[in-house]
Amino acid sequence: MNILMEKDEVFLPERRVQPQPCKTTRRYIMRLIGYPAMLRVRFLDDRFYPRKDVPYRLILVDAEGAELPDREGTTDGDGFLIEPIPPTALRGEIWLGKGEDGESWPVEFGYVRPEHESEGVKSRLANLGYSFDPDDADQYSEALRAFQYDCELPVTGVADDATTTKLTQWHLS
Numbered sequence: 001m002n003i004l005m006e007k008d009e010v011f012l013p014e015r016r017v018q019p020q021p022c023k024t025t026r027r028y029i030m031r032l033i034g035y036p037a038m039l040r041v042r043f044l045d046d047r048f049y050p051r052k053d054v055p056y057r058l059i060l061v062d063a064e065g066a067e068l069p070d071r072e073g074t075t076d077g078d079g080f081l082i083e084p085i086p087p088t089a090l091r092g093e094i095w096l097g098k099g100e101d102g103e104s105w106p107v108e109f110g111y112v113r114p115e116h117e118s119e120g121v122k123s124r125l126a127n128l129g130y131s132f133d134p135d136d137a138d139q140y141s142e143a144l145r146a147f148q149y150d151c152e153l154p155v156t157g158v159a160d161d162a163t164t165t166k167l168t169q170w171h172l173s
Contacts, residue, residue, distance in 0.1 A: 004041055004105075005126040007119075007134055011112040011173045012037055015087060036084035039107075043079045043096060050079025057095040062088040085109065115168045121159045124171040 004010070022028055039058075043051040054075045060068040071083050081094065094105040113120035122134050125143050132139035141157035148155045151166045159167075 005131065008126050009108055009112045009123050012109045036086055039083050039085045041081045043075055051075055052077045052079050054096055055098055056081050058083050058092060060089045060092040063090045112173055115164045121164060121167060124167050128170055
């Protein structure tokens, strides 16, 4: 759970507007809770150990296609990259490592494919920690079986309506 795999998609909900009635002759202090959103990505090696103290560069692009200032740092002791994301960020790229050994991880904000599409089911399963090669039908079916077993659904390995409904509930989107 909470592990991004290749081809995963991250969903950030749309902004909520909350009008606040105020009198014009008074002074108010208003604080926006939850701004900015935080991007939390954990990087693990092939044995699932945290990739700690690895340098990264985060490149963000806003809705108009303009690049926002790059962010640089290192993953923490648990392999997490934690950075604030402005509400205008639409997509980006994480460069993990330096030089020839670096890896590129594209990220998109505010979108996840519908749960009844194959890619939507695959990304939700992977986001919930059911790892599999997305191009391997047998591994995908096995991941579905594991999810169905964990949810006490009929174990078929097929993404039927009950499975996609439960998958959407567990994924929270």
